[in-house]
Amino acid sequence: MRQLSSERRKWLAFGLRVARLMLKGPHQTPFLVRRSYDRLAPGYDQAWTNHMRSRSLQMLDRLAPPENATCVDLTCGTGYVTGELARRTGGHVTGVDSSAGMLAVAREKHGHGCLFVQADAVDYLRSLPAHSVDVITCAWGLGYTRPWLMVREMARVLRSGGRAGIIDNTLFSLSGVLWASVLAFAEQPEVLVHVMQVRFLPAGWCLAFLMRMAGLAVLATWDGAKTYHVPDGQTAVARLTDTGAGAGFEFAADDLHREPVFRRFAEILECRYPAEQGIPITHRYLAAVGRKP
Numbered sequence: 006m007r008q009l010s011s012e013r014r015k016w017l018a019f020g021l022r023v024a025r026l027m028l029k030g031p032h033q034t035p036f037l038v039r040r041s042y043d044r045l046a047p048g049y050d051q052a053w054t055n056h057m058r059s060r061s062l063q064m065l066d067r068l069a070p071p072e073n074a075t076c077v078d079l080t081c082g083t084g085y086v087t088g089e090l091a092r093r094t095g096g097h098v099t100g101v102d103s104s105a106g107m108l109a110v111a112r113e114k115h116g117h118g119c120l121f122v123q124a125d126a127v128d129y130l131r132s133l134p135a136h137s138v139d140v141i142t143c144a145w146g147l148g149y150t151r152p153w154l155m156v157r158e159m160a161r162v163l164r165s166g167g168r169a170g171i172i173d174n175t176l177f178s179l180s181g182v183l184w185a186s187v188l189a190f191a192e193q194p195e196v197l198v199h200v201m202q203v204r205f206l207p208a209g210w211c212l213a214f215l216m217r218m219a220g221l222a223v224l225a226t227w228d229g230a231k232t233y234h235v236p237d238g239q240t241a242v243a244r245l246t247d248t249g250a251g252a253g254f255e256f257a258a259d260d261l262h263r264e265p266v267f268r269r270f271a272e273i274l275e276c277r278y279p280a281e282q283g284i285p286i287t288h289r290y291l292a293a294v295g296r297k298p
């Protein structure tokens with residue numbers, strides 16, 4: 006009985022801490038996400054692009070961008086999808102991202118065929134005239150932005166017959182692994198200094214709904230998952246930070262406690278999963294392709 010009440014107290018303290026941090030402004034999420042991506046940019050293609058390449062290509066195949074199309078690739082990162090758009094269309098392709106580090110890699114790898122701009126994705130769309138672009142993509146970045154504004158602006162900026170393709174992690178991506186991090190912080194809520202305020206959508210139907218609301222015809226929508234296993238908790242934490250899956254989250258604890266709390270996170274992961282199978286890391290994703298009538 007006594008143990009139950011101390012457990013309840015722990016969760017109450019954690020809940021209050023999270024609520025207080027969420028209510029306290031100004032929110033640092035965009036700044037922390039940028040800081041993470043600036044740091045991990047040099048190894049990003051190795052850690053993430055190679056792993057999810059087939060899923061990004063599937064979205065582009067279904068999008069079927071026409072030759073000579075004017076394209077904008079939002080949250081372009083290191084420019085893999087941007088480069089593919091240029092290769093497939095031969096048109097004028099612009100990549101937009103908020104991280105200078107990611108853009109430096111993009112310019113090095115794809116700068117010959119594409120233009121890269123540092124900007125917030127929604128702000129950039131707002132700066133474009135209506136009916137001015139043939140193809141707009143956003144791969145693996147929608148949840149960091151304001152999804153409804155993004156989709157609405159995409160619909161405004163597209164020309165009639167123009168196409169939008171979006172693929173992103175869902176709200177439930179990595180849920181097993183992230184639950185272990187919640188348990189680690191619940192043990193010492195006072196070390197939590199930032200709560201990430203991201204807006205990942207729950208599933209493809211939700212993205213399709215936003216597209217329809219914005220006036221786009223939905224040509225395809227789908228969901229999927231990709232799992233890999235890592236041998237231990239430290240590798241799992243390293244993968245989360247190197248792939249960007251934990252972008253911003255790496256600054257959740259104060260400087261003094263960051264290392265111990267992430268060590269505890271790794272320990273909890275190892276306790277939850279049998280060593281012989283390794284720790285599963287599952288990226289759940291959603292995608293949709295729309296067309297402006």
Ligand SMILES: C[S@@+](CC[C@H](N)C(=O)[O-])C[C@H]1O[C@@H](n2cnc3c(N)ncnc32)[C@H](O)[C@@H]1O
Nearest residue numbers: 042080081082102103104125126144145146149
């Ligand atoms: C997971 S990466 C995706 C990169 C690339 N599109 C790909 O397919 O691998 C997410 C990217 O979104 C960018 N990002 C996050 N918030 C943004 C925002 N508000 N505006 C523009 N870019 C943003 C990050 O800097 C990062 O490069």
